[in-house]
Amino acid sequence: xxxxxxxxxxNSQVYQLEVGTGQGRVNPSDxxxxxxxxTLGLTGTKLSCDGGACGGCTVLMDGEAVLSCMLLxxxxxxxxxxxxxxxxxxxxxxxxxxxxSFIDHTAFQCGYCTPGMIMSAKALLNENPAPTEAEVKKALxxxxxxxxxxxxxxxxxxxxxxxxx
Amino acid sequence: xxxxxxxxVYSIAEACTTLREYQGRARLNAGGSDLxxxxxxxxxxxxxxxxxxxxxxSGMDYIREDGEYLRIGTLTRLTDLVSSPLLKEKYPVLxxxxxxxxxxxxxxxxxxxxxxxxxxxxxxxxxxxSIGGPVQCLRKGSGPCLAIKGDNRYHAIMGGKxxxxxxxxxxxxxxxxxxxxxxxxxxxxxRRVEVTDFYHPTGNELAKDEVVREIEIPIKRTPTQQxxxxxxxxxxxxxxxxxxxxxxxxxxxxxxxxxxxxxxxAPAPVRAKAAEELLIGKPITEETDTAAAEKALVGAKPLSKxxxxxxxxxxxxxxxxxxxxx
Numbered sequence: 001x002x003x004x005x006x007x008x009x010x011n012s013q014v015y016q017l018e019v020g021t022g023q024g025r026v027n028p029s030d031x032x033x034x035x036x037x038x039t040l041g042l043t044g045t046k047l048s049c050d051g052g053a054c055g056g057c058t059v060l061m062d063g064e065a066v067l068s069c070m071l072l073x074x075x076x077x078x079x080x081x082x083x084x085x086x087x088x089x090x091x092x093x094x095x096x097x098x099x100x101s102f103i104d105h106t107a108f109q110c111g112y113c114t115p116g117m118i119m120s121a122k123a124l125l126n127e128n129p130a131p132t133e134a135e136v137k138k139a140l141x142x143x144x145x146x147x148x149x150x151x152x153x154x155x156x157x158x159x160x161x162x163x164x165x
Numbered sequence: 166x167x168x169x170x171x172x173x174v175y176s177i178a179e180a181c182t183t184l185r186e187y188q189g190r191a192r193l194n195a196g197g198s199d200l201x202x203x204x205x206x207x208x209x210x211x212x213x214x215x216x217x218x219x220x221x222x223s224g225m226d227y228i229r230e231d232g233e234y235l236r237i238g239t240l241t242r243l244t245d246l247v248s249s250p251l252l253k254e255k256y257p258v259l260x261x262x263x264x265x266x267x268x269x270x271x272x273x274x275x276x277x278x279x280x281x282x283x284x285x286x287x288x289x290x291x292x293x294x295s296i297g298g299p300v301q302c303l304r305k306g307s308g309p310c311l312a313i314k315g316d317n318r319y320h321a322i323m324g325g326k327x328x329x330x331x332x333x334x335x336x337x338x339x340x341x342x343x344x345x346x347x348x349x350x351x352x353x354x355x356r357r358v359e360v361t362d363f364y365h366p367t368g369n370e371l372a373k374d375e376v377v378r379e380i381e382i383p384i385k386r387t388p389t390q391q392x393x394x395x396x397x398x399x400x401x402x403x404x405x406x407x408x409x410x411x412x413x414x415x416x417x418x419x420x421x422x423x424x425x426x427x428x429x430x431a432p433a434p435v436r437a438k439a440a441e442e443l444l445i446g447k448p449i450t451e452e453t454d455t456a457a458a459e460k461a462l463v464g465a466k467p468l469s470k471x472x473x474x475x476x477x478x479x480x481x482x483x484x485x486x487x488x489x490x491x
Contacts, residue, residue: 001173020173028171028216031201049207052198053402058270064244067270070198074171075218121272141401142268 004158006077010092011086026073030070031153033068036083044084044115055143058084058116063122064140075147083116098122098160105156111149116145130161166204170215175222177350177376182215182316184302185352193238193376199283200266208299210289210306213385226276228252235343235382237414239278241280243336256382258391258410261314262339265395268402269376278377281347281360282369286404287312287320287330299314303330304367317337317468319406322475324431331429333404339393340398340426341436342410345382361426364394369477389414391415392488394481406472407427409481413449420453421445425461425486427478437461440482449486458482 006026008015017026017039024033031048036042036059045068048056052070060082087096098118101107108114117140118151124139131139136157145153154157172191173263175354186405192213194200200216219225225240228249235256237246240410245264246252253260266272275290275306285291285304286310289311292298301308312320320329337360346357360380363370371377390413408428414421423441426434440461447453457481465475 001175002171003173021168027168029166029168051202052267052271053266055270062461064273065237066273067198070201070218071272071274072194072197072201072218073173075194075197075220092379123269139269142270147464 001079002011006074006147008073008076009080010042011082012090015040017073028074030073030074032059032071032073032076032081033070035073036068036081042083042085044075046112046115048098048112053144054116055120056113056116058122058143060117060126061121063123063126065120065139067142081129082119082122084118087118096122098125101156101160102153103160105152107152107156108145108149112142113145113147113149117145117149117153121160123154125161126158131157133158166201166205167212167401169204169213171218172215173218173221177222177378178227178459180217180219180222180376181313181350182376183215185324185375187215189373191217193217193219193282194240194277195219195276196271198271198275202291203284205293206291206298207294210299210301212256219348222431224387225310225378230384233384235296237277237380237382237386239276239379240379241277242406243267243272243280244269246277247337255385256324256391258339258342258412259336260412261391261393262335262395262408265393265397265405265408277336277380280334281340281363281380282371282377283333285330286333287328289315290330297366306406313468316470317471318469318470319404319429320468321431322465322471322478324366324433324435327434328367331431332364332433333429334434335393335395335405335408335428338405338408338434340380341434342391342412342424343382343385344424344428345380345432346379347377348379349375357381361433361436385412385414387414387416389422390488392485394485396481398479406476407481409478410486410489411433411482411485413444414487415449418448420447420449425457425482427461427482430465430474430478437482439463444486446459451487452485454483457486 048054057069225238227238243263341360395408412427413425425437440457
């Protein structure tokens with residue numbers, strides 16, 4: 001069966017997107033990262049390698065960390081997606097404690113990998129609010145930073161769990 | 166990525182008929198973490214006209230024992246293989262192997278069937294169109310294997326026939342050590358193939374209208390020591406340079422049964438039968454272990470740049486048999 005329309009919930013907002021070519025539509029070959037950035041204008045999700053190797057485009061799908069560059073949007077029908085834009089408090093605009101912790105620890109240099117790092121960490125904390133440092137490193141093993149911010153990232157995540165040094 | 170028709174199917178039978186309708190011009194998609202790299206690289210001779218989504222088939226993700234067999238559905242995610250209490254307890258070689266695959270994000274979508282059916286990682290085969298590819302090679306149906314004279318550091322050290330790409334699947338190695346069979350469905354019904362026979366030097370056993378439905382593993386009646394080892398330069402994301410899975414039965418200090426399988430050394434997982442025979446009837450000691458590791462690599466014929474894989478393979482076999490942790 002060919003889909004003519006998909007429903008995508010992104011950061012609590014429901015989008016009905018028509019399948020096809022042209023602006024505002026989803027082409028069958030569109031990746032989720034493309035749809036988020038180019039169709040919905042949510043450019044917080046970053047695209048680095050576009051090959052499933054770097055973790056830069058990580059978002060949450062039904063609460064789990066996934067690579068948005070390696071998913072076809074058309075196959076995400078009915079899914080609930082959270083991007084970096086969806087972490088702040090929708091009413092007050094206050095940052096998620098994890099985001100604040102990254103700022104407090106200066107857990108980035110160029111910042112391009114940061115949204116992916118934060119989304120992977122968020123998926124971990126949703127499932128395991130008090131992880132060990134080893135668990136944090138495992139959960140972030142698919143996120144690469146070429147500026148070597150990894151040390152500060154681990155500290156920031158640990159601090160956000162209340163276990164920081 | 167160039168576009169394609171996108172078709173959701175709701176049963177394996179529908180997947181087969183859709184494949185048949187497209188006569189080889191459609192590709193199946195499960196998790197997508199391999200297929201999307203293939204489509205983005207655009208290195209195949211024929212870009213598919215259609216992508217057939219299998220994820221719309223319900224009830225294909227399961228891990229269960231039914232008397233004689235452990236059965237795992239083709240759409241079972243690697244994440245679920247890692248966390249399954251049943252696998253951790255009775256088939257740790259499977260959960261250990263699944264854990265070594267890629268990254269958490271990829272394991273959250275990648276499936277067992279997709280892991281078994283993924284395309285080769287040979288860098289000549291995958292040379293992208295955007296930087297001057299695709300390059301023709303024997304696997305694509307024309308010309309010689311470019312790895313023979315080229316940079317073959319990650320290619321086969323045994324079993325290569327005209328094409329020297331290795332099987333990239335870690336799960337296949339672990340499944341081979343458990344005597345796993347791949348259940349394949351086609352228009353004429355079902356058939357079962359040993360995991361080691363599923364791979365051919367230039368592809369796999371699937372015909373153009375066939376789909377992997379399930380993996381079937383005979384249940385072990387006696388406790389076994391199981392272990393999976395994988396050598397890579399980086400721990401996450403990298404494909405194996407060499408891997409090894411062992412399943413060994415020991416009774417009163419004597420090895421009574423053994424499966425020793427090598428991965429990423431050949432176009433298919435390789436059962437080191439001579440090494441298995443050497444161990445059976447003997448105690449597992451440093452001495453028998455070393456002898457088995459030597460035996461496992463007898464007959465290896467490295468190419469110009471991959472002799473180093475032999476030593477790595479011997480070390481992994483030794484570690485796996487002794488249950489050494491790294």
